[in-house]
Amino acid sequence: MITGIRPSEREGWPSLGCLTLHDAAVIDHGSLVKLKEKQLEEAVESLGQVPHRSCHALALSVSGDRHHEGMTNPNLTTGSVWRLHQGDREIARLTVTGADMPWTYAEVDTRPGFEEFRPLFAEQERAVADEDWERADACYTRIRSALTMMFPDGSPVAEFMLHIHDDGTAGWRWHDEPFDTANQ
Template identity: 85%
Template sequence: MANPNLTAGSTWRLHHGDQEIAGLTVTGTDMPWTHAEVEALPGFEEFRPLFAGQERAVDDEDWEQADACYTQIRGALTMTFPDGSPVAEFMLHIHDDGTAGWRWHDEPFDAVNP
C-alpha cells in the first residue's frame, strides 16, 4: 500500500516554534527523496538565506559548510507530516526556484546510527 504521506498533493508543514512558515506540497518521490512545491508563509523569509547558503555549499561540494547549514536548519525548524504528527528527523533542501527535496525518518538519525 502506498504511503499517504508521499501521495502527490499531500502537504507537509515546516515550523519555526509554533508558527507554520511553509507548506511543502508533494509533487513526487525519488526514494529516498521526496520532492515538493514550496508555499512560503510569514516567517519563512528569515530562513531563505540559510537554505540558499546550504544549496551553494552543496553545489561547491563544501560539505563542512553544508553540514553547518543542516545543523542550523534542524536546530531552528521542525516538520510535520500531512496528518500533523511530527517528523522525527529530516534533511531538507529548499531551492531558489520554489521547490524542495527532503529525506526523512521515523526516528532521529542519532538513534538510527549510534
C-alpha cells in the same frame, strides 16, 4: 574500506552496501551522494555499459528504513502537504509533487516567517553546488536546530534533511524515528 568514512560504531544499522546507515548519518549528504553515484558508475562501467543518470537512485536506496518500504505510504502521495514550523508558527507548506526514494519533492508555499530562513537555504544550496560539504553540514545543523517538519497528519518528523531551492521547490529525506533511538 573507503577513505574518510568511519566504520559503524553501533551494531544494527541498516547497510548501504559497503556503508552503514550510521556512516551515512556521520558523513554529509553530498559526500554520500557523490560516493554512491561514483560506486554505481564504476560498477556499471565494469560491465561495459554506460551509466545512466536514472540508475543513481538505486545506489541511494536505504534498506531497513520503514519509510522506504513499499510505495503506498500516504505521506508520499502527490498533493500531500507537509509543513515546516519554527516553534508554533507555520512558515512553509510543502506540497508533494513526487518521490524518487529516498528523496521526496515538493512545491513550496512560503508563509510569514520563512524569509528569515531563505538566506540559510540559499547558502546550503551554494555549499552543495560548490561541493563544500563542511559548510553544507553546518547549514543542515542550523536548519534542524531551528525548524520542525510536520507530516501531513500533523505529527513531527523525527529526522529530516531539507533543501529548499530558489525556484520554489524542495527536496528532502526523512526518518520517522530519531537516529539516536532508532536502533536501540
